[in-house]
Amino acid sequence: MQLTGDRFTHDAAAAGNDFSTLPNFPAEIRAPVGTLAGVSSFQLQFAAHHVHTPGDQVDVLVAMNPAALKANIADLRSGGVLIVDNADFTARNLAKVGYTEDPLTDGSLNAIQVHAFDLSSLAVGAVAELGLNRREALRTKNMFALGLLDWLYTRPEAITLNFLERKFADRPALLAANVAAVKAGYAFGETSELFHHRYVVPPAPIKAGTYRRVSGNLALAYGLLAGAAKAGLQLFLGAYPITPASDVLHHLARLKSSGVLTFQAEDEIAAVGAAVGASFAGQLGVTATSGPGMALKAETIGLAVMLELPLIVCDIQRAGPSTGMPTKTEQGDLNQALFGRPGEAPLPVIAAQSPADCFAAAYEAARIAIEFRTPVILLSDGFLANSSEPWQVPQLSELPEIHPNFATEPNRPDGRYWPYLRDERLARSWAIPGTPGLEHRVGGLEKADGSGGISYDPANHEAMTRLRQAKLERVIEFVPDLPVDDPDGSAELLVLGWGSTYGPIQAAARQVREAGHAVAIAGLRHLNPLPANLGEVLRRYRKVIVPELNLGQLTMLLRARYLVDVTSYTKVAGLPLSQAELAADLISIIKEDLR
Amino acid sequence: MQLTGDRFTHDAAAAGNDFSTLPNFPAEIRAPVGTLAGVSSFQLQFAAHHVHTPGDQVDVLVAMNPAALKANIADLRSGGVLIVDNADFTARNLAKVGYTEDPLTDGSLNAIQVHAFDLSSLAVGAVAELGLNRREALRTKNMFALGLLDWLYTRPEAITLNFLERKFADRPALLAANVAAVKAGYAFGETSELFHHRYVVPPAPIKAGTYRRVSGNLALAYGLLAGAAKAGLQLFLGAYPITPASDVLHHLARLKSSGVLTFQAEDEIAAVGAAVGASFAGQLGVTATSGPGMALKAETIGLAVMLELPLIVCDIQRAGPSTGMPTKTEQGDLNQALFGRPGEAPLPVIAAQSPADCFAAAYEAARIAIEFRTPVILLSDGFLANSSEPWQVPQLSELPEIHPNFATEPNRPDGRYWPYLRDERLARSWAIPGTPGLEHRVGGLEKADGSGGISYDPANHEAMTRLRQAKLERVIEFVPDLPVDDPDGSAELLVLGWGSTYGPIQAAARQVREAGHAVAIAGLRHLNPLPANLGEVLRRYRKVIVPELNLGQLTMLLRARYLVDVTSYTKVAGLPLSQAELAADLISIIKEDLR
Amino acid sequence: MSELVSPPSGLSGVPLAIGPLTRKDFVSDAEVRWCPGCGDYAVLAAFQGLLPELGVRRENTVIVSGIGCSSRFPYYLDTYGMHSIHGRAPAIATGIAMTRPDLSVWVVTGDGDALSIGGNHLIHALRRNVNITIMLFNNRIYGLTKGQYSPTSERGKVTKSSPVGSVDAPFNPISLALGAEATFVARTVDSHRAHLNEVLTAAVNHRGASLVEIYQNCPIFNDDAFAGLKAADGGLINLRHGEPVTFGPDNSMGVIRRPDGTLATAPVAEVGIGQVIVHDAHAADPQLAFALSRLTDSGGLTLAPVGIFRDVEAPSYDDLARAQLTAVPKPKARLADLQRLITGEETWTA
Amino acid sequence: MSELVSPPSGLSGVPLAIGPLTRKDFVSDAEVRWCPGCGDYAVLAAFQGLLPELGVRRENTVIVSGIGCSSRFPYYLDTYGMHSIHGRAPAIATGIAMTRPDLSVWVVTGDGDALSIGGNHLIHALRRNVNITIMLFNNRIYGLTKGQYSPTSERGKVTKSSPVGSVDAPFNPISLALGAEATFVARTVDSHRAHLNEVLTAAVNHRGASLVEIYQNCPIFNDDAFAGLKAADGGLINLRHGEPVTFGPDNSMGVIRRPDGTLATAPVAEVGIGQVIVHDAHAADPQLAFALSRLTDSGGLTLAPVGIFRDVEAPSYDDLARAQLTAVPKPKARLADLQRLITGEETWTA
Ligand SMILES: Cc1ncc(C[n+]2csc(CCOP(=O)(O)OP(=O)(O)O)c2C)c(N)n1
Ligand SMILES: Cc1ncc(C[n+]2csc(CCOP(=O)(O)OP(=O)(O)O)c2C)c(N)n1
Ligand code: SF4
Ligand code: SF4
Ligand SMILES: [Mg+2]
Ligand SMILES: [Mg+2]
DSSP states (O other): OHHHHHHHHHHHHHTTOEEEEEEEOOSSTTOOTTSGGGOOEEEEEEESSOOOSSOSSEEEEEESSHHHHHHHGGGEEEEEEEEEEGGGOOHHHHHHTTOSSOTTTSSTTTTSEEEEEOHHHHHHHHTGGGTOOHHHHHHTHHHHHHHHHHHHTTOOTHHHHHHHHHHTTTOHHHHHHHHHHHHHHHHHHHHSOOOOOOOOOOOOOOOSSEEEEEEHHHHHHHHHHHHHHHHTOOEEEEEOOOTTTHHHHHHHHTOGGGTOEEEEOSSHHHHHHHHHHHHHTTSEEEEEEOHHHHHHHHHHHHHHHHHTOOEEEEEEEOBOSTTBBTTSOOOTTHHHHHHOSSSSOOOOEEEOOSTTHHHHHHHHHHHHHHHHTOEEEEEEEHHHHHOEEEEEOOOGGGSOOOOOOOOOSOOSTTSOOOTBOBOTTOOBOOOOTTOTTOOOEEESBOBOTBTOOBOOOHHHHHHHHHHHHHHHHHGGGGOOOOOOBOTTSOOSEEEEEEGGGHHHHHHHHHHHHHTTOOOEEEEESEEESOOTTHHHHHHHSSEEEEEESSSSHHHHHHHHHHOOOOEEEEOOSSSOOOHHHHHHHHHHHHHHTTO | OHHHHHHHHHHHHHTTOEEEEEEEOOSSTTOOTTSGGGOOEEEEEEESSOOOSSOSSEEEEEESSHHHHHHHGGGEEEEEEEEEEGGGOOHHHHHHTTOSSOTTTSSTTTTSEEEEEOHHHHHHHHTGGGTOOHHHHHHTHHHHHHHHHHHHTTOOTHHHHHHHHHHTTTOHHHHHHHHHHHHHHHHHHHHHOOOOOOOOOOOOOOOSSEEEEEEHHHHHHHHHHHHHHHHTOOEEEEEOOOTTTHHHHHHHHTOGGGTOEEEEOSSHHHHHHHHHHHHHTTSEEEEEEOHHHHHHHHHHHHHHHHHTOOEEEEEEEOBOSTTBBTTSOOOTTHHHHHHOSSSSOOOOEEEOOSTTHHHHHHHHHHHHHHHHTOEEEEEEEHHHHHOEEEEEOOOGGGSOOOOOOOOOSOOSTTSOOOTBOBOTTOOBOOOOTTOTTOOOEEESBOBOTBTOOBOOOHHHHHHHHHHHHHHHHHGGGGOOOOOOBOTTSOOSEEEEEEGGGHHHHHHHHHHHHHTTOOOEEEEESEEESOOTTHHHHHHTSSEEEEEESSSSHHHHHHHHHHOOOOEEEEOOSSSOOOHHHHHHHHHHHHHHTTO | OOSOOOOOOTTTTSOBOSSOOOGGGGBOSSOOOSOTTOHHHHHHHHHHHHHHHHOBOGGGEEEEEOSSSGGGGGGGBSSEEEEOOTTOHHHHHHHHHHHOTTSEEEEEEEHHIIIIITHHHHHHHHHHTOSOEEEEEEOSSBTTTTOBOOTTSOTTOOBTTBTTOOOOOOOOHHHHHHHTTOSEEEEEETTOHHHHHHHHHHHHHSSSOEEEEEEOOBTTTBTTTTHHHHSTTOOEEEEOTTSBOEESGGGOEEEEEOTTSOEEEEEHHHHOGGGBOBOOTTOSSTHHHHHHHTTSOSSSOOOEEEEEEEEOOOOOHHHHHHHTSOOOOOHHHHHHHHHHHHHOSOEEEO | OOSOOOOOOTTTTSOBOSSOOOGGGGBOSSOOOSOTTOHHHHHHHHHHHHHHHHOBOGGGEEEEEOSSSGGGGGGGBSSEEEEOOTTOHHHHHHHHHHHOTTSEEEEEEEHHIIIIITHHHHHHHHHHTOSOEEEEEEOSSBTTTTOBOOTTSOTTOOBTTBTTOOOOOOOOHHHHHHHTTOSEEEEEETTOHHHHHHHHHHHHHSSSOEEEEEEOOBTTTBTTTTHHHHSTTOOEEEEOTTSBOEESGGGOEEEEEOTTSOEEEEEHHHHOGGGBOBOOTTOSSTHHHHHHHTTSOSSSOOOEEEEEEEEOOOOOHHHHHHHTSOOOOOHHHHHHHHHHHHHOSOEEEO
């Protein structure tokens, strides 16, 4: 199913639709097929308008067996279309997933347009002549389904066929079979008379440019690499596999031709340690993990704060606490990112807002880390990581420059080198090994400002503690004012999200506005330091709602910082925020609280 | 010097004075004697009234060499008494610590009553007949100084002599020498005519009862043990040495006759892991560390939140970030305690307010951990850890009972056992290995409430996340309302501290009140959940000042929670809060801001 | 020593079952969720069969695991169990074993869990000789995170995280354990039920830390990693205490000592059975066990000794730690003692 | 192999110093702050003398340490250095070595730092064979935290944290390293400057991970821990490749192989020099090195081999990892390549 969804997404992209996808994997590696735990699904929303989420309720559901039907039917909207392969609807299979009656015949799906047929046999029949064994033949059913969907949505078959030719270039038998299956599916749509409508989804009005499809983890990997490349540094990733961050390692491990060094460490502590080492050596050290791994890295991140070295720590959040639900999404690590270190150890925190935005967020993280010599925490989450959307490919030449500004000369009148002399931004001087005359030592003990020598002087510690905080605040230079989307300026309600909630917020706002209400929305990318205009923005609205996939972590920050009585709106179900639910709640708030 | 200070403290205690001590060790193990880095000092405040800190400025300074003088002279108040051994005031020694002139003769100490004499020779002379070698003889100078101080403060020599008899019971030569030195010092005071006054400090008006002297780390160890004993559990400490927490391990390792098992682990992760294991096995698992170790324990603490098992994590805070200044104090880990874990992982946080209060705080931590089946973080700091004060020895029989309430029977109608069925407090059922019929599995994955089986159900995760938070909030049952010290109810200014700042706040309030101003003070012991009346208390005052040894961590919490514009008052110098500075600042706030 | 006393077993102190137990008593109602064909199934089945035979009470058995496919193990056994966090099971088990000598404590872990993130706890548990039995499922891959190479993968392994081949030299878990002063070290194979049984029984009866490496097939991400060994004429060298170390078809091959002192394999027919070394699992010194461990080829695995490399008596950490305690008195007396303790010697009265 | 090519040295790739360097060049201006009489002083002095002899540029030397008394080391050397956090130096050094083949990377650590909290990083760095040189100061105690027993302390050690004696069995760092596949393992003594020099020189010239255990006296918390060895007639067994392993007064003692294959010591006069084994540090197989490591008594230390136990050629991890990269093009071309990469193959235009 993942492949069918993937290719159908490309068809939507080629047709100029905007889209958003969400693959959904079982928690087990290969949970037995036909069980609820074993269902793998792929959700796609595409449209002629801007799309911000993979959608909550679906219009069309393709279910290949009873388990898939059971697991997903609740998401199909009333009146929606169900395409279902009934080949496996035996009593035994139905019972296995808890159906006592056959849902295709017991009337329970009356509110739905059901198209049930033996898709498996049709696919097997279509490839009958091609010499595949039964297992291989059965596998082509996914391509049959794709052909059928292509027909239903009036997509040209050519894109899929081209792809198959590339994919199976050296396996002609499989190529022929898959092509035959696609064509058979397409023909089935055309001839079976099961379907009374075909759909045409016109292109969405998106900015002119070259687009590609990208998932959050891939965009993030590219953003890191772009940052290193623009700074002229090697990218070094130290990582230990963990869901849903492992793909960052997988993507970067393939980029050896781009000079990326990846180090699969023995644990998360070694991973971040090696990244700190790489940065000390004058490269861009990065590490990527999820919540439990973040906890383990905390001590070393604190060291990087003290050393004042560039470092990017990517936290692809998953549902917690503890092992939690590793394959599910959440925004539970904001507090950990901001506060999860001993002592006062401030550092910049950036959150990506959409799969494609992971690129820009990672690039910004690199720019801040390198130019301010500071560790930066980059927050993404399981939803962004695996979800994909169109991405206007950036021109690297147009991205802001990044200057590591390595020290090459002594910086003291007496010809010495002091590693903790600072520039106007309070960023310290950065000399890397191999530079003659600038030999120096850094460490985790408190140091005298300027010289960097160990210091237990109370006044120095006081000054250094405040200086590290002041440096963090200088990062505001790279933080743009928060733009608010408030079309006619009449809204009394502001919905402020951060990270991945901004997609659903945008989608919900569309619904609220379509329902005739005014609502302002904004999405925070910079969580530390916060944008300079944020206080003013918050005070501008009668009511501020802050949706989060946690119990109100940003809310706490905003209330503390601005003393504004913002309202927390929280979901912790391991799922992306539901746009429909949010829209409904916003409308009732507008109707009731803001009358 | 530590021993002299220690014994002189006992003399003060015996005289019924209230007191507070602060030993100050060099960061290096044995930094060379005579260097500034090598100075070890012992600060003591005693009085006929309540004493809350070891004092900022001292009345009497005893300096045994130029380095000690240089390191501490700034703390001696103008007009104070300096007793100084001038034996080592050679040009070389003076130069070594940066004196270009001899401070005893250059007039720089004119504002001070200087008593300089060759204390070393006097001590050596006093023991001349006793057959010690020179090094041993010289060591008696500390006892000479003690004898002199005993004379100066009109203390009976007997207490010291008794102690020496116990200490040197089996080393008669050393006993004789030390006794001789004490007596010689006493006699020197009496006969030398150097001193024109003797002081008499009457007993302080303290509650009737039996008192002993106790340091924070010892009181904490006893509190943990008392908690385990009252609950009928074995105390298990998993620990990895770290300054300033190591003494908790050292103290408990000596209590083998009380059934305490200590485990010196390979690292902090193993230490807390073993403690979780001990709790799972039905004992009281405890771990003790400082900031860097806390960071390493975060993942396992999250596991304990998920398992819902008792666990006490003691964080004896030190100056950070990173390695920071290990021997110095700070309150920089409040945020880490509250928020330093992935996902939503709420747990109770308690902070001890004084050395002796470490007992009560540890006992409360045990009570909450056991009765709510939850990890509890207990915050102390380097100052409390090493500082000592009089402690009214509690009667164990009067402490509140602690009931582990182990499950012994199946709790389901069908005869099964569900480990996540809850009582009214939302505490889960706790069955321990060895109990027949209650076999069950727990783990870090999200679990179905009740049964505890692994669950990926979105609604269940939502419910469990809120339930863990709700359970934390039920702990309020054990949290008394915050008492406010506002003698005549006329104060407009509230000073709210937490943990170890409450001592200096009390001392400062005394000064402020003595200067004729009204000020209200309160000290928070429970940081999570916060006392029920806290919001009301904060709103009662025109201005609320929150002093902290960090950059305002409690302040953030209060502002977020109560939307009250509290004012942060922060010091991060690695030192306890200065009462004099605070008092002066409070007075000027009262005079200027609250006119 | 004038008398021969039988050494304490790993299970002494654990109460005996009252009635006979069966396999069924140890099967929990959780649905087993490994991939079809996973080697974990075979080990689970063998283990469920073994537990009732040990004769100790079900409720006194505790199984602690880390994270990984294999670490799901405790859920499938109706004993006390904990599915903890990645790599930390030996530390948690240490706390259990120290405080409760009446429990039989097992650790279930994987090659990633035990040797990558958990390597330090493993070697320290072995060094200390805590009375626990560790089952290390070595599939030479990270299963649960979908197939990255592990610290036991052969160099050059192509995985998602090593698309052009890994460059790490692998650990030999047996050598590592012996280097860490382990007192019981063994290896067995998922599909060899009788051998598994035998080795695990010896392991749990050993007092102190026992490490059992189990070669376990992961058909999804590292299929047939041990096929070369499992083949009828494969290179499994079965170690048995007191017996000559022979292997191969009709035991035609033997392990001999070369003139330089190191071990090597040779056809028995050529060297004569007299040259074949005799295994001594109880040798106080681990030199022989270590030498035997080196016969494992770390690459494609065509040769590997299985069985008990080392099984020596040594005081167990938790026994020693408990021996330092004086018996805890009854609650009342305990509180009175404690009251004396906290009151201390230097008090004064106000 | 038809040709004999000299293997790459641990220092190849590190630029040579232009002019001659002296000890003074390597002395930083930080005040040395160990206790009087601490063994660290002797090692520091030797090391400051050694560095200029290596011939590489001062600015291309990096010293990374963890936390502990010994870990103050980098501050006293005028090279690049990092005093990092407890136990993590090998991991940090790995990142440095991987990204910068032009640097000579040293790790300074203690028995607590390397073997307690940092045990996992140590064994993994050794297994991978990262090109770093690790100096492990073993004083068999935690110095900086004021004297708790460490993973190398003898059992029964009385310290603040073990008031009635520790119950842990200690690690033998050499055995542990060999069990972890280390390719260079040696031991030396703080006060034996010439030996220290020789061993460290060999270590840094070894390409890959080199572990050098240095017996270091802590006069404050564990005084004379090695006195038994250092005594004139003490039990230091000096290992030299290709030479018979003899020791004691007039080399009157020798190491022989017992009939059961294990090593033991015996008076040479009794057994004859022919029975004394000849050391082979370059043996591909670590069996001999391991056997030699077991001659160390783990208790009061009266016998301990010193010198190079093992020194074998094996590809270093960082060399292999870098070899997988294609050369990074000049900045312009690099950006153009990257632009192509991120644009990808399936684009569309709006
Ligand atoms: C702290 C932490 N880091 C990483 C992970 C992700 N993770 C889970 S299992 C695993 C490795 C599993 O490999 P192995 O121990 O060999 O077990 P297998 O699945 O092969 O049985 C990893 C990396 C995690 N759960 N927690
Ligand atoms: C995370 C962490 N845990 C604990 C400590 C405290 N600590 C500092 S050094 C040390 C042990 C030092 O022993 P060793 O490595 O043998 O060095 P030595 O001082 O003996 O040279 C410990 C436990 C720390 N700094 N950081
Ligand atoms: S991934 Fe491999 S180890 Fe994991 S359950 Fe599947 S077959 Fe077994
Ligand atoms: S405590 Fe020991 S190891 Fe540390 S500096 Fe002092 S003598 Fe050296
Ligand atoms: Mg595995
Ligand atoms: Mg040490």
